[in-house]
Amino acid sequence: xxxxxxxxxxxxxxxxxxxxxxxxxxxxxxxxxxxxxxxxxxxxxxxxxxxxxxxxxxxxxxxxxxxxxxxxxxxxxxxxxxxxxxxxxxxxxxxxxxxxxxxxxxxxxxxxxxxxxxxxxxxxxxxxxxxxxxxxxxxxxxxxxxxxxxxxxxxxxxxxxxxxxxxxxxxxxxxxxxxxxxxxxxxxxxxxxxxxxxxxxxxxxxxxxxxxxxxxxxxxxxxxxxxxxxxxxxxxxxxxxxxxxxxxxxxxxxxxxxxxxxxxxxxxxxxxxxxxxxxxxxxxxxxxxxxx
Amino acid sequence: xxxxxxxxxxxxxxxxxxxxxxxxxxxxxxxxxxxxxxxxxxxxxxxxxxxxxxxxxxxxxxxxxxxxxxxxxxxxxxxxxxxxxxxxxxxxxxxxxxxxxxxxxxxxxxxxxxxxxxxxxxxxxxxxxxxxxxxxxxxxxxxxxxxxxxxxxxxxxxxxxxxxxxxxxxxxxxxxxxxxxxxxxxxxxxxxxxxxxxxxxxxxxxxxxxxxxxxxxxxxxxxxxxxxxxxxxxxxxxxxxxxxxxxxxxxxxxxxxxxxxxxxxxxxxxxxxxxxxxxxxxxx
Numbered sequence: 001x002x003x004x005x006x007x008x009x010x011x012x013x014x015x016x017x018x019x020x021x022x023x024x025x026x027x028x029x030x031x032x033x034x035x036x037x038x039x040x041x042x043x044x045x046x047x048x049x050x051x052x053x054x055x056x057x058x059x060x061x062x063x064x065x066x067x068x069x070x071x072x073x074x075x076x077x078x079x080x081x082x083x084x085x086x087x088x089x090x091x092x093x094x095x096x097x098x099x100x101x102x103x104x105x106x107x108x109x110x111x112x113x114x115x116x117x118x119x120x121x122x123x124x125x126x127x128x129x130x131x132x133x134x135x136x137x138x139x140x141x142x143x144x145x146x147x148x149x150x151x152x153x154x155x156x157x158x159x160x161x162x163x164x165x166x167x168x169x170x171x172x173x174x175x176x177x178x179x180x181x182x183x184x185x186x187x188x189x190x191x192x193x194x195x196x197x198x199x200x201x202x203x204x205x206x207x208x209x210x211x212x213x214x215x216x217x218x219x220x221x222x223x224x225x226x227x228x229x230x231x232x233x234x235x236x237x238x239x240x241x242x243x244x245x246x247x248x249x250x251x252x253x254x255x256x257x258x259x260x261x262x263x264x265x266x267x268x269x270x271x272x273x274x275x276x277x278x279x280x281x282x283x284x285x286x287x288x289x290x291x292x
Numbered sequence: 293x294x295x296x297x298x299x300x301x302x303x304x305x306x307x308x309x310x311x312x313x314x315x316x317x318x319x320x321x322x323x324x325x326x327x328x329x330x331x332x333x334x335x336x337x338x339x340x341x342x343x344x345x346x347x348x349x350x351x352x353x354x355x356x357x358x359x360x361x362x363x364x365x366x367x368x369x370x371x372x373x374x375x376x377x378x379x380x381x382x383x384x385x386x387x388x389x390x391x392x393x394x395x396x397x398x399x400x401x402x403x404x405x406x407x408x409x410x411x412x413x414x415x416x417x418x419x420x421x422x423x424x425x426x427x428x429x430x431x432x433x434x435x436x437x438x439x440x441x442x443x444x445x446x447x448x449x450x451x452x453x454x455x456x457x458x459x460x461x462x463x464x465x466x467x468x469x470x471x472x473x474x475x476x477x478x479x480x481x482x483x484x485x486x487x488x489x490x491x492x493x494x495x496x497x498x499x500x501x502x503x504x505x506x507x508x509x510x511x512x513x514x515x516x517x518x519x520x521x522x523x524x525x526x527x528x529x530x531x532x533x534x535x536x537x538x539x540x541x542x543x544x545x546x547x548x549x550x551x552x553x554x555x556x557x558x559x560x561x562x563x564x565x566x567x568x569x570x571x572x573x574x575x576x
Contacts, residue, residue: 014386
């Protein structure tokens with residue numbers, strides 16, 4: 001009665017759009033990454049270059065620095081978000097007056113355009129009239145200038161990311177905690193488990209799937225971060241993350257070295273895939289260990 | 293007995309205090325932007341304080357009467373709305389196909405869909421730029437700097453999440469209802485119109501709203517694949533920051549205007565944001 005051909009027909013517009021705008025660009029970088037292609041060079045054509053682009057990439061200090069910065073940024077931000085988000089979600093499981101209002105306000109940053117988040121934080125830290133440098137100097141005598149000190153710029157990006165994305169972790173954790181049955185916790189308490197033990201042996205194993213989904217999505221998003229950090233620091237020292245670096249190298253105005261740009265895109269895609277894969281192995285391996 | 297009551301009261305007060313603190317942390321940055329948007333250039337550089345002393349609307353009126361801003365705003369509204377409608381339509385057809393027909397390899401299609409959403413967009417800027425300026429060319433017309441280009445491109449990150457979100461909804465509609473409608477002589481269009489769309493209505497609405505926000509918020513593609521005609525409001529925001537000097541008041545005013553849809557959506561679709569952001573993996 002249901003002809004698969006009709007099914008494919010219904011699916012086809014989606015597939016066509018995703019193949020044209022999602023898969024073809026991937027094929028493009030896959031091919032162009034192995035060519036020498038500089039549109040403004042004397043010879044504007046594509047010349048096969050083998051692994052030449054990748055050889056150049058391995059010795060590209062700017063690229064390697066950007067990878068290191070991105071990893072530090074993602075690590076600091078995600079650890080803070082998970083800890084803070086879990087505590088907040090735990091508090092939201094109890095009832096207190098005004099809970100839903102607090103929750104809505106807490107959710108608000110999630111839906112703000114990343115570029116506007118960057119603008120908000122830039123206004124806070126701008127030298128001259130931003131309150132953050134002013135009060136840090138007045139109260140602690142600290143010279144705060146993200147254009148000059150890379151560590152401050154990185155720290156500010158992390159704090160901005162925590163401001164923006166902690167609500168996401170709070171909400172997913174809350175969803176996980178709400179689905180948790182009460183009995184095991186009560187049982188553990190009756191058996192004399194401390195709060196820490198209850199958390200470690202009962203709550204955490206139960207939350208694991210939600211926690212992993214959350215961390216996974218956060219890692220992917222943190223690696224892709226471009227807009228807000230660019231708006232905050234304009235690609236200054238300490239915030240040149242890989243996404244920003246690729247954007248600057250491949251952006252048509254900045255450089256016309258399309259072959260090299262493609263090879264960077266390709267290696268970043270590769271690193272992303274490897275990271276997903278490692279995470280997946282870690283998850284399934286640990287689960288297996290537990291069953292035995 | 294009384295100590296128990298006291299302890300509970302103390303706990304409530306601590307929780308409340310903590311949440312008031314968190315709320316201030318969330319709101320003060322936004323409030324500061326609002327303060328900046330209500331100040332003239334001169335006032336800005338005096339000692340920072342968080343109070344608004346007078347009603348100063350010049351930043352807003354300057355932004356709103358600027359023809360470039362009006363164009364950006366129109367583009368953003370047209371692109372987001374068309375994209376949301378397109379995504380709703382295509383995602384509904386796709387989920388219906390995935391849910392009701394036995395298609396070989398549909399699990400792989402699912403996995404492939406999610407990889408489209410996860411790939412770093414910066415990695416695709418260059419190929420997309422080349423495609424937009426060179427591959428899609430009819431005479432003088434190219435996809436570059438057109439609303440159509442953005443509308444189609446935004447499907448790449450909106451369709452995957454929309455399909456993941458709607459799949460659960462459509463799977464929840466009993467297939468017997470389809471069969472009953474078909475026995476009554478309804479064709480595929482009839483089944484979709486009279487059975488699936490009414491029952492999947494709320495899910496479709498959420499899909500549409502979230503697609504709209506994601507398209508509204510997008511910056512990187514819009515910044516690189518448009519130049520003048522199809523620029524959106526987020527790219528307009530970034531253009532304020534220039535080497536020669538930035539008009540911070542107007543930047544703040546424009547950002548405040550950009551925030552309005554986000555505020556509305558948080559209040560209207562609060563319950564579904566998590567589902568939307570986790571591809572339905574985490575439900576509330």
